Amino acid sequence: MSNAKPTTAITPTRADDYPEWYLQVVGAADLAENSPVRGCMVIKPWGYALWENIQRVLDGMFKATGHVNAYFPLFIPVRFLEKEAAHVEGFAKECAVVTHHRLEMRDGKLVPTGELEEPLVVRPTSETIIGEMFAKWVQSYRDLPLLINQWANVVRWEMRTRLFLRTTEFLWQEGHTAHATAAEAVEETMKMLGVYADFAEQWMAMPVVQGEKTAGERFPGAVQTYCIEAMMQDRKALQAGTSHFLGQNFARASGIKFSDDKGAVEHAWTTSWGVSTRLVGGMIMTHGDDDGMVCPPRLAPAHVVILPVTHKPEERQRVLDWCQALAVELRATTFAGAPLRVELDGRDLRGGDKVWQWIKKGVPLRLEVGPRDIDKDAVFMGRRDRGPKDKLSLGRGELVATVATILQDMQDGMLAKARAFQAANTRVIDDQAEFYAWFTPPPSKEGAPTPIHGGFALTHFSGDVELEKQIKDDLSVTVRCIPLADGEPGTCPFTGKPSAKRVIWAKSY
RNA sequence: CGGGGUGUAGCGCAGCCUGGUAGCGCACCUGGUUUGGGACCAGGGAGUCGGAGGUUCGAAUCCUCUCACCCCGACCA
Numbered sequence: 001m002s003n004a005k006p007t008t009a010i011t012p013t014r015a016d017d018y019p020e021w022y023l024q025v026v027g028a029a030d031l032a033e034n035s036p037v038r039g040c041m042v043i044k045p046w047g048y049a050l051w052e053n054i055q056r057v058l059d060g061m062f063k064a065t066g067h068v069n070a071y072f073p074l075f076i077p078v079r080f081l082e083k084e085a086a087h088v089e090g091f092a093k094e095c096a097v098v099t100h101h102r103l104e105m106r107d108g109k110l111v112p113t114g115e116l117e118e119p120l121v122v123r124p125t126s127e128t129i130i131g132e133m134f135a136k137w138v139q140s141y142r143d144l145p146l147l148i149n150q151w152a153n154v155v156r157w158e159m160r161t162r163l164f165l166r167t168t169e170f171l172w173q174e175g176h177t178a179h180a181t182a183a184e185a186v187e188e189t190m191k192m193l194g195v196y197a198d199f200a201e202q203w204m205a206m207p208v209v210q211g212e213k214t215a216g217e218r219f220p221g222a223v224q225t226y227c228i229e230a231m232m233q234d235r236k237a238l239q240a241g242t243s244h245f246l247g248q249n250f251a252r253a254s255g256i257k258f259s260d261d262k263g264a265v266e267h268a269w270t271t272s273w274g275v276s277t278r279l280v281g282g283m284i285m286t287h288g289d290d291d292g293m294v295c296p297p298r299l300a301p302a303h304v305v306i307l308p309v310t311h312k313p314e315e316r317q318r319v320l321d322w323c324q325a326l327a328v329e330l331r332a333t334t335f336a337g338a339p340l341r342v343e344l345d346g347r348d349l350r351g352g353d354k355v356w357q358w359i360k361k362g363v364p365l366r367l368e369v370g371p372r373d374i375d376k377d378a379v380f381m382g383r384r385d386r387g388p389k390d391k392l393s394l395g396r397g398e399l400v401a402t403v404a405t406i407l408q409d410m411q412d413g414m415l416a417k418a419r420a421f422q423a424a425n426t427r428v429i430d431d432q433a434e435f436y437a438w439f440t441p442p443p444s445k446e447g448a449p450t451p452i453h454g455g456f457a458l459t460h461f462s463g464d465v466e467l468e469k470q471i472k473d474d475l476s477v478t479v480r481c482i483p484l485a486d487g488e489p490g491t492c493p494f495t496g497k498p499s500a501k502r503v504i505w506a507k508s509y
Numbered sequence: 510c511g512g513g514g515u516g517u518a519g520c521g522c523a524g525c526c527u528g529g530u531a532g533c534g535c536a537c538c539u540g541g542u543u544u545g546g547g548a549c550c551a552g553g554g555a556g557u558c559g560g561a562g563g564u565u566c567g568a569a570u571c572c573u574c575u576c577a578c579c580c581c582g583a584c585c586a
Contacts, residue, residue, distance in 0.1 A: 009547085019580095027520095038578085093584075125586095158585060159510085166585065227586095239586065276586045309545055352547035359547095370545055380545080388547095476582095509586090 008290035009360050009388075017449040018234040025284055026163050028360040029293035039161040039168030043277070046361055047164075049301030050280050051171065055151065057203055057299070058173065058275070061195050067147040067175060072129050074153075075120035080128035083253035087127065090220020094157040096122040096168075122155040127221065127246070127272055130176045131254030138178060138268055141260045145188070146178040146268075164281030165238075165509050172276035178256055178268040182247070185269035186224075189245040192273040193226045196241035204279065205296040205414035206230050206286045207422050208240060209456075209504060211481025216468060219272075223247035229480045229504065231422040232285035235455040237480045237506035240282050243273035281509075286418050293362030294384050296414055297407040298336040302343040304403065305363045306379075307354055309370030310346075320346055322374050326367070326396065335404040336411075359388055364410055365403070366391075385410050425455030428502070432493050435459060439475040439507070456480070456506050460499035462492040471505070480504045 010028055014021045026032055031047030043051065059069070075098060081088055098120040100112035123129065134146060155169045175192060179185040193210055200208045208228035218225040222244040229237045251257070251267040259265055287294040297303055308323045310316040327342045334340060343363070345354055351368075358366055368380040368391070379399055382391040383406070429435045441453040454477070461467075461479065471494075472478050480503075487501030 034578090090585095154586090156585070159583075160580090160585090170586070172586070242586070274586070278586050311544060311546095350548075351545070354547090356547045368545075372545075 009292050009356055010290050013290045014233055014288075015452070018452060019449065021290075022281075022285060022288075023163065025288050025292050025360075029284075029362060030360075031280065031284070031293065032163050034163070037168075039158065041163050041167050043171075046301055047280060050283065050295070050299060051277055053299040053301065054203075054275075054279055055173070058195075058199055059149075059151075061199060062149050062173075062175065065147075065191060065195060067149045067177075069150065070148050071150055071152070072123075072126050072133065074123055076123050076126070076129045078119050078121055080132060081121060083128060083131075084221045084250055086249075087221035087253075091124045091156075095124055096155045096157055098122065123152070124154055124156045125272075125274075126150065126152070126154075126174055127176065127250050127270075128254065131250045131256060131270070134176070134178050134251075134268070134270075135255040135257070138256050138258050141180045141258055144178060144180045144258060144268065145184060147175075147188075148177065149173055149175045162281075162509075164284070165278055167277075170277050172274050174272060174274040177271045178251070179270070180258065180260065180266075180268065182269050185247075185271050186245050189224070189226060189243045189271045189273070192271070193228065193241075193243040196228050196243065196273070196275060199275075200228055200230065200240055200279075200282075201415060203296065203298050204283055204286070205298075205411055205418060206240070206282055207415065207419045209481060209483055210485075211483040211504065213242075213481055214463070214468065214479045214503075216465060217478065219244045221246065221249050221253075222272075223249065226484075227481055229506075230282055230286060231425060231456060231506070232282070232509070233288070233421070234285070234452045235425045235506070237456065237504075237508040238278070238282050238285065239480070239508065240279060241273070241275040244271060246270040246272060287414055288362070291388060292360030294414070295362040295364060297364040297411045300341065300362070300364050302341045302363050303335060303407055304330060304340065304365045304367060305343040305345055305358045306367045306369060307345055307351065307358070309351055309368055309373075312371070315371045319369060319371060319374065323369050326369070326379070329400055330403060333400060333404060335407050340403065355382075355388070359384065364407055367399070383410060385413055422456070426458065426504075427455065428458045430459065430490075430493050435493065435505075436475065439477050439505075454507060456504050458502040458504060459494075460490040460492045460501070461503045462495045462497035462499055464492075464495055464497070467494050475507075477505050477507055480506050480508060 010021060010024050012020050029046060030044050032041045032043045035042045099116055100114055101116055102114035103110040104113045137143060138146060151173050153169055153171050157168060158166055161167050177188050179188060197208050197210050200206045208230045210228055213225040213227055224245040226243045227239050228241045230240045232238050248267040248269055250270050256268040257265050258268055283296060284293060287296060306323045306327055308319045310319050323344055327344045330340050330342045355366065362384055364384050366382040373379055378393050378395050380391050381394045427438060429438060435457055438457055439454045441451050468479060482503045490499050492499045
């Protein structure tokens with residue numbers, strides 16, 4: 001970069017071209033990149049570390065609510081998928097299918113041979129294979145509830161993909177539970193929805209709306225689908241997690257039956273729930289700014305990066321030693337129940353380059369340490385939630401004593417900021433014209449990206465499926481969910497019909 | 510799968526219309542000068558121009574076919 005330094009680390013900015021900004025942040029923060037395989041991404045160490053932190057925390061929450069981990073096969077016999085009619089319809093179109101088990105060299109090319117008797121699909125989700133096993137495991141009401149979680153990869157052959165948000169293969173967890181009663185299964189469904197909401201808000205600093213999906217958005221085969229919906233900075237909704245009450249649909253399809261305490265044989269009631277690497281995309285789009293990624297401190301791969309300023313060769317070793325000692329001291333402190341994650345970047349790079357790399361990666365705290373700081377027994381600290389030049393000198397002792405407080409302050413600030421953004425872009429609407437205006441972008445130049453507009457619209461809704469379709473055709477806006485929170489009955493502004501409560505409309509990812 | 514677009518160095522692009530055997534910026538490496546801040550100067554390495562055919566003395570450039578990717582739709586965590 002020569003004399004014309006950009007004012008932001010990321011070009012274009014969010015306001016100029018949001019989708020492109022997103023891709024640039026993923027690249028600049030070194031989170032992931034496209035792979036040679038269609039629609040599949042390579043998650044790079046910094047991005048994977050975010051996922052590992054998500055996993056670690058959620059795994060703890062699942063175990064704290066009585067679940068245990070298990071692992072089921074990647075391959076599912078096609079006939080399993082056929083068992084649940086709605087499920088087939090929902091997933092058949094996007095299944096990768098394994099039809100052969102051997103390659104042979106012919107004319108210098110490897111060709112598949114050894115056709116399988118029965119094709120295997122690569123799991124798009126595991127209800128069917130897990131149901132098959134549950135059927136064996138469950139005989140008596142004493143075997144219930146069965147509370148299983150699996151961390152796995154799944155494949156859905158989507159038409160269009162976007163890093164983290166929608167890839168052909170993605171990583172996720174899928175909880176699968178079986179219960180003796182409907183009430184217990186419903187309770188489980190809601191409990192896990194609550195776990196997701198807590199995780200999103202307390203760990204990701206991403207405010208979410210908990211709600212129920214309309215019939216059209218329901219998981220194929222589910223009786224009820226609940227979700228957490230978050231608002232991204234382009235005001236579109238991101239479905240960040242789902243929890244399904246499956247009724248007895250899958251139990252019937254897979255034959256999960258048990259004898260109750262009176263000797264009667266019944267089908268079990270099942271649930272499933274999941275979140276995926278999409279959450280990483282959610283974090284980027286909730287917190288990222290025009291300088292790149294902003295990691296929520298509690299999930300940051302590194303909480304703190306120490307950047308030694310070693311211009312003078314004779315001072316170099318002294319500075320590095322001091323930084324090393326500081327790193328050790330900081331690592332002995334804890335934040336959010338884990339030892340502080342401290343990175344010491346001693347690479348032989350220009351200081352400015354290094355600083356900007358860590359800004360783009362979104363490390364919460366940067367500590368620049370040179371001879372002058374050491375003489376004062378202090379560090380020069382930059383917070384990622386402040387401007388790149390907004391730095392202050394902080395005594396070493398004070399830093400060590402307050403680093404956890406500072407990080408939590410940043411975490412709280414990020415949640416508050418995201419909450420305020422969501423509130424500012426949520427509008428209660430009671431008029432059809434206003435609704436259409438809210439979701440109609442202002443005119444833009446030919447070829448320019450669609451300007452950011454709209455947000456969440458809260459309206460009454462009669463539940464009319466045709467109307468929902470019409471609005472989707474007109475505006476590409478859909479009902480994201482029917483919020484769980486209490487609501488007043490009213491009148492649907494589109495049909496004039498009565499409505500039990502308001503729903504949330506938005507464009508979505 | 511419908512409509513549009515693009516494939517040239519690691520990344521971003523120019524060159525193509527008007528064929529003559531490859532160039533720019535960033536990144537990378539080396540040397541030097543700088544430096545509490547995303548430096549400057551000089552030099553260097555790196556591309557069978559997506560692939561296959563064809564036209565031609567000669568193809569990144571023209572023609573045909575093909576593959577891949579991207580964007581907009583329909584589908585979705």
